[in-house]
């Protein structure tokens with residue numbers, strides 16, 4: 001492999017970059033999440049609109065998780081009366097992200113005067129942080145502001161957490177509805193940042209070329225940041241990101257075990273021994289003898 005193609009492959013990986021502007025006024029983040037969202041669409045068999053929303057939500061979760069530490073996690077959920085019903089994304093700071101759409105086949109009829117926000121309709125946006133120094137998850141809920149995820153996340157951060165924020169999340173799809181690119185960007189004002197500057201950045205974001213177009217012509221997350229941020233910034237961290245779910249056969253066995261012998265026996269009698277992970281759509285089908293062993297184990301526990 002030539003050095004050039006190695007470099008190219010490195011640049012095409014899904015990566016998140018975070019930084020701080022040199023004047024200390026803003027923390028910034030950018031992500032290329034293309035491969036992750038293509039994987040999510042394949043795993044869950046997502047319709048175009050479902051893929052767009054899950055991709056945006058995963059990009060938002062990944063950006064926020066990049067500001068956390070170690071195994072700290074963030075969960076974003078958007079739920080509404082529209083056809084998608086509920087979209088869920090969860091990201092760990094170490095670069096793992098997973099998620100699903102409650103109605104993966106959701107469609108939106110653009111022949112009427114439908115806007116993208118109608119896919120969620122009226123509803124709620126919930127942010128959950130699982131942090132080292134907090135005994136309980138930290139949860140915040142707001143009404144959906146626009147139902148396009150970018151605006152909703154910015155609204156949540158600005159209103160609920162009192163951190164003026166600009167967010168841009170984007171997924172492009174081809175004529176057949178397959179994901180081409182997914183990218184995202186976040187800018188958050190640090191305490192003491194002049195308000196006029198955040199307004200300038202918000203204006204920049206409204207007028208900038210879509211991130212998916214920039215990624216399409218080969219921009220890295222670092223280069224995307226340079227387009228949007230006026231002035232210089234220094235990178236404080238960068239990490240690879242993958243679609244990753246921590247489910248496993250052993251994890252499923254322990255969940256089954258917790259159901260108890262009676263429930264397991266009726267599952268076996270109904271032939272319901274296949275399990276599907278909600279988060280990644282992985283299928284686990286326990287062989288009959290292993291399922292029997294599990295029932296025995298559950299019985300032994302209650303005796």
Ligand SMILES: [Zn+2]
Pocket residue numbers: 245246247277278279280281282
């Ligand atoms: Zn899973």
